[in-house]
Amino acid sequence: MITSSFQFTHAAAQHMAAVPDGSVDLIVTSPPYPMVEMWDDCFSRQSGAVAAAMEAGDWDGAFEQMHRVLDGVWDECCRVLRQGGFACINIGDATRSCGGTFRLFSNHARILRALEERGLFCLPDIHWRKPSNAPSKFMGSGMYPAGAYVTYEHEYILIFRKGGKRVFRTRDEVERRRESAYFWEERNTWFSDLWEINGAPQALKNCPSRARSAAFPLEVPYRLVNMYSAYGDTVLDPFGGLGTTALACAGAMRSCRIYDADAALLRCARDLFAHSLPLFQALPRQRLERHQAFLSALDPQARERCYQNLPHGFLVKTQQERQLRLYRPQSIAPLGAEGFTLSYAPWE
Numbered sequence: 001m002i003t004s005s006f007q008f009t010h011a012a013a014q015h016m017a018a019v020p021d022g023s024v025d026l027i028v029t030s031p032p033y034p035m036v037e038m039w040d041d042c043f044s045r046q047s048g049a050v051a052a053a054m055e056a057g058d059w060d061g062a063f064e065q066m067h068r069v070l071d072g073v074w075d076e077c078c079r080v081l082r083q084g085g086f087a088c089i090n091i092g093d094a095t096r097s098c099g100g101t102f103r104l105f106s107n108h109a110r111i112l113r114a115l116e117e118r119g120l121f122c123l124p125d126i127h128w129r130k131p132s133n134a135p136s137k138f139m140g141s142g143m144y145p146a147g148a149y150v151t152y153e154h155e156y157i158l159i160f161r162k163g164g165k166r167v168f169r170t171r172d173e174v175e176r177r178r179e180s181a182y183f184w185e186e187r188n189t190w191f192s193d194l195w196e197i198n199g200a201p202q203a204l205k206n207c208p209s210r211a212r213s214a215a216f217p218l219e220v221p222y223r224l225v226n227m228y229s230a231y232g233d234t235v236l237d238p239f240g241g242l243g244t245t246a247l248a249c250a251g252a253m254r255s256c257r258i259y260d261a262d263a264a265l266l267r268c269a270r271d272l273f274a275h276s277l278p279l280f281q282a283l284p285r286q287r288l289e290r291h292q293a294f295l296s297a298l299d300p301q302a303r304e305r306c307y308q309n310l311p312h313g314f315l316v317k318t319q320q321e322r323q324l325r326l327y328r329p330q331s332i333a334p335l336g337a338e339g340f341t342l343s344y345a346p347w348e
Contacts, residue, residue: 001343001344002253002327002343002344002345003341003342003343003344004232004249004250004253004254004255004256004341004342004344005255005335005339005340005341005342006246006249006250006255006256006257006258006273006335006339006340006341006342007256007257007258007335007338007339008240008243008246008258008260008266008269008270008273008338008339009257009258009259009260009266009338010260010261010263010266010338011259011261012046012259012261013073013076013077013238013239013259013260013261014072014073014075014076015076016076016080016238016259019076019080019236019257020080021079021080022080022081022082022083023080023082023234024080024081024082024085024234024235024236024257025082025085025086025229025230025233025234025235026085026086026087026088026224026225026228026229026233026234026235026236026254027077027081027085027086027087027088027089027235027236027237027238028088028221028224028225028235028236028237028245028248029088029089029090029236029237029238029239029240029245030089030090030091030216030239030241031070031073031089031091031238031239032070032239033091033092033094033107034062034063034066034067034070034094034105034107034110035059035062035063035066035094035096035105035107036092036094036096037096039066040054043065043066043069046069047065047066047068047069049061049065049068050062050065050066050069053065057098057099059096059098059099059105063105063110064110067107067110067111067114070111070114071114073238073239074111074114074115074118075118076238077236077238078115078118078119078120078162080236081120081162082162082166083162083163083164083166084161084162084163084164084165084166084167085161085162085166086159086160086161086162086228086229087115087120087159087160087161087162088157088158088159088160088224088228089111089115089157089158089160090128090155090156090157090158090216090220091107091108091111091155091156091158092107092108092152092154092155092156093105093106093107093108093152093155093156094107095149095152102149108125108156108158111158112158115158115160119162120160120161120162121160121161121162121163122158122159122160123159123160123161124159124193125156125157125158125159125193126156126157126159126192126193126194126195127154127155127156127157127193127194127195128154128155128156128157128195128197128220129153129154129194129195129196129197130153130154130155130197130198130199131153131196131198157195157220157224159228168230173230175323176230176231176232177230178320178323178324179231179311179323179324179325180226180229180230180231180324181320181321181323181324182226182227182324183287183290183291183294183316183317183321183324184316184317184318184321185290185291185294185317186226186287186290190223190226190227191227195220195223197217197219197220198217199216199217215241215242215244216244217244218244218247218248220244221237221244221245221247221248221249222248222251222252222283224248225245225248225249225252225254226252229252229254231252231253231254231327232253232254232255233254233255234254234255234256234257235249235254235255235256235257236256236257236259237256237257237258237259238259239259239260240258240259240260240266240269241260241262241265241269242265242268242269242272243258243269243270243272243273245258246258246269246273247272247273247276247279247280248283250273250276250280250329250342251279251280251281251282251283251284251329252283252284253327253329253344270338273340274332274340277329277331277332280329280332280342281328281329284326284327284328284329284347285328287326288314288326288347291314291316292314295314295315303315307319307321307322308322309321309322309323309324310322310323311323311324311325311326311346311347312325312326312347325346325347326346326347327344327345327346327347328344328345328346328347328348329342329343329344330343330344330345331343
């Protein structure tokens with residue numbers, strides 16, 4: 001039986017001692033955004049320097065102190081990430097009126113510097129565009145020049161690697177990598193530097209600690225997990241929130257470790273995961289349905305140039321997809337007090 005494991009740990013991600021050095025293949029996360037108002041209290045509770053800077057109106061000082069809180073998490077992430085492993089960080093820049101002046105705080109630039117200083121290599125990033133049709137989205141003086149501001153409708157997905165390219169050495173590792181291949185048409189969409197994906201609903205109904213989840217949509221971590229890891233790998237989200245990264249890993253046959261300092265939110269994440277087997281099963285099925293739609297749209301001559309996938313028999317565009325294998329989540333079971341085990345079977 002093929003299984004993956006999922007751990008939901010209530011702890012601040014600056015303290016992930018339970019995660020061994022070099023044991024994580026991929027990090028996918030979205031931290032609290034410095035200088036975005038909803039996170040002011042979160043940072044102030046963790047750092048007196050943040051609270052003091054905010055009280056004094058030292059906005060640049062507050063911005064830097066908030067990032068120093070995150071720096072402790074990046075230290076741990078760099079420790080636990082394996083050589084050749086990737087870190088994908090979703091972050092948005094902040095726009096805010098401070099002392100009567102409207103300005104931008106470049107969170108993505110500060111995190112780029114922090115991860116590079118810790119020895120990770122920066123790779124080409126992704127702009128995640130979240131279009132809004134709200135009539136009030138434009139900021140400033142309406143139709144008059146020299147007083148309006150560009151509307152931000154994008155966030156960044158920063159991508160880093162620890163060391164050089166990952167090497168798949170053993171026969172089992174090579175086979176897992178080949179089975180984990182993505183479809184040709186997925187590659188063309190996923191590895192574009194611009195993603196247009198609507199944001200996730202933010203309302204939380206049963207969480208006493210906060211009213212908004214701040215979660216990214218499932219499609220974001222699901223793509224990243226398939227792009228930068230292989231079947232059986234371990235993925236870490238140090239700012240686990242509602243557990244969206246764990247949901248993506250469950251549908252992609254990867255194990256996942258979630259950390260979050262908010263105990264109430266983590267309970268919501270565990271409860272959601274425990275009741276999401278139909279969602280896990282839907283994710284590989286949707287991949288197959290999209291691929292079948294792609295094949296149906298090909299003209300006859302292009303279809304004749306396709307190859308046959310060996311495990312499943314359907315057509316694929318390239319030889320590297322011939323060993324691609326889909327797995328179906330079958331059952332979910334508790335794993336200790338904080339986790340779950342998910343079992344899989346090859347797609348029939």
